[in-house]
């Protein structure tokens with residue numbers, strides 16, 4: 412019997428940082444949830460109760476707050492790289508650091524038609540996510556994500572021409588509701604160091620904005636033949652828009668809205684082109700996934 416793999420750290424580190432511009436009086440806020448997991452020469456802490464190799468998870472949490480105080484925490488790709496690099500460079504027996512950052516939405520309020528200097532609201536559960544691994548002598552691996560972006564279109568979606576056999580009951584449709592909760596990811600080229608990440612910092616927000624706009628515009632405007640085809644079009648456009656990204660992936664649940672036949676009630680028409688009242692389904696849901704690469 413042997414220890415095959417190990418990593419440990421602190422999850423759900425909640426972090427808030429405010430920037431106060433004295434001149435303008437405008438304050439800006441960022442809120443994140445951070446997970447740090449370390450790999451390295453730590454086996455004896457598992458196999459031999461040797462705690463001398465353990466950088467305590469509390470130490471990891473304190474380090475996260477100190478680094479947040481001393482460095483920018485946005486874009487999250489930069490902060491993840493700063494945190495990961497810190498652990499790999501500070502402890503010679505730590506050889507890799509996994510840092511996941513979830514950035515929550517605090518959108519500035521508009522009051523009387525003007526952006527308010529210090530008030531914000533949570534406009535949806537959508538999150539911006541970065542999954543990073545900083546690995547000694549290999550570099551910094553970053554994957555950025557949009558998650559929990561819930562969208563719906565009331566038409567402009569069809570699904571017909573699919574395989575039919577004795578197991579198929581689903582009717583074809585040329586006009587359906589389409590709703591999904593977007594999970595989109597884009598994998599960056601490997602960065603050789605924190606310095607290389609810092610050199611391209613503006614690209615991270617640009618990519619997130621592009622991915623979000625492409626997702627929403629394609630979802631809205633594509634006359635969708637299927638979730639599969641629409642998500643592939645999103646991937647193509649993001650790869651074209653962000654040269655430093657090597658792969659784009661989507662995982663889209665198909666959140667079904669079922670027609671309700673009400674004809675039993677005095678012949679009430681509510682199916683097909685007469686359907687206006689639907690039953691949103693919590694489950695089961697379709698789940699369509701893909702990854703698109705450059706070659």
Ligand SMILES: O=c1[nH]c(=O)c2nn[nH]c2[nH]1
Pocket residue numbers: 570581636637638639665697699
């Ligand atoms: O867009 C869709 N893709 C599918 O694979 C599927 N299967 N049932 N409905 C579906 N809709």
